[in-house]
Amino acid sequence: MDPHKLRWPLPKHDYWSTPFAESLLQHLHLRTDLQILDIACGHGIPAFYLAEQVGPGGEILAIDLSAGQVARARAIQGSHLPWLRFECMDMRALPPNLPTFDRITGNLSVMFFRPNRFEAVRGLLQQLNSGGQLVLTFPSYGTFDSLWQRVDQSMSELGLTGERERFQTYLNERPSAQEGQTWLEKLGLERVEAIEYPLEVATGPGPEFLHHPLLRGGFLDDVYECFEDQSLAEEFMTKISQDIHSFTPLIAQRCVLSGWEKSAGSP
Numbered sequence: 001m002d003p004h005k006l007r008w009p010l011p012k013h014d015y016w017s018t019p020f021a022e023s024l025l026q027h028l029h030l031r032t033d034l035q036i037l038d039i040a041c042g043h044g045i046p047a048f049y050l051a052e053q054v055g056p057g058g059e060i061l062a063i064d065l066s067a068g069q070v071a072r073a074r075a076i077q078g079s080h081l082p083w084l085r086f087e088c089m090d091m092r093a094l095p096p097n098l099p100t101f102d103r104i105t106g107n108l109s110v111m112f113f114r115p116n117r118f119e120a121v122r123g124l125l126q127q128l129n130s131g132g133q134l135v136l137t138f139p140s141y142g143t144f145d146s147l148w149q150r151v152d153q154s155m156s157e158l159g160l161t162g163e164r165e166r167f168q169t170y171l172n173e174r175p176s177a178q179e180g181q182t183w184l185e186k187l188g189l190e191r192v193e194a195i196e197y198p199l200e201v202a203t204g205p206g207p208e209f210l211h212h213p214l215l216r217g218g219f220l221d222d223v224y225e226c227f228e229d230q231s232l233a234e235e236f237m238t239k240i241s242q243d244i245h246s247f248t249p250l251i252a253q254r255c256v257l258s259g260w261e262k263s264a265g266s267p
Ligand SMILES: C[S@@+](CC[C@H](N)C(=O)[O-])C[C@H]1O[C@@H](n2cnc3c(N)ncnc32)[C@H](O)[C@@H]1O
Pocket: 017, 018, 021, 039, 040, 041, 042, 043, 044, 045, 046, 063, 064, 065, 066, 069, 089, 090, 091, 092, 106, 107, 108, 109, 112
C-alpha cells in the first residue's frame, strides 16, 4: 500500500513506540487476509496499521492487560476497521478457547513477560499456526548503559551499598537480544533472528530529564525504587540530572525478535 495513502499510519510524533514499531514492521511478513494477534497493544501501535494492511479479509485481535488502554484504543477506533478487536487479556495467561493466528506481534512487549519470560513465549507459541511468524520488540540489554554506569558510579562513590545491590539486580534482570534468540531457538522456531537497531533519546538537563515522559515512567522510576529513602533518591537523581553531559547521548537498543513456526508437513 502506498504509504502516502494510509489512513492509519504509525503516529509521526511518537518518539518511542513508533521507532520500535518501524523496526518490528521491517521484519514482519505482512499481507492481506492474515489473522494476527497483537499483544501488549496499548492504544493501538501497531494494531491500527496492521488492520489497514490485512484488510477486511483479515482479522486482528489486539490485547492489553490494562482496561484503560483498551478503552482508549476502542475510543480511537470508533466504528472503523471492524475486523480489528481490542480486548483486555493477560498475554502471559491466554484463555484456552483462543483461536490460533498466522502472526503474533508485540511492540515493546517482552519486558512485561516477567516473572518467567521463557514460559510466556512458550504460551504465545501455542497460539501460532504452523508456518506462522512471531515478531516481538523490546529495549534490550545495553539500553541507556551510559546512564546506568553513571548511576552505579555515583552509588559506589556515596557508599550506597544496599541501593547499589538492588540496582545491580535490576540491571541483571533485563533481557538481552541473545537471551531472546535462545528462547525462540529452544522452542523450535525456524529462521530465528534477534537484531538490534540503536535509537537516540534526546533530553535536556534537570527537570526535563527527571520528568521526561519516556525516561521517568519506563526507566528512572526503577532507580528510585532501589532507595528506601525517597528524599535521598530525589537528591541523588537531581544531581545526576544536572550532569547529563557525562552520559549523553542516551542510546536505546531496539531489539526485534523474529521466528517462524515450522510449516505443517516439514520435518
Ligand atoms: C510499552 S507499552 C506498548 C504499547 C504499544 N504496543 C505501543 O507500542 O505503544 C506496553 C503495554 O503492555 C501492557 N501490558 C503489560 N503487561 C501486560 C500483560 N501481562 N498482558 C498484556 N498486556 C500487558 C501495558 O498495559 C502497556 O499498554
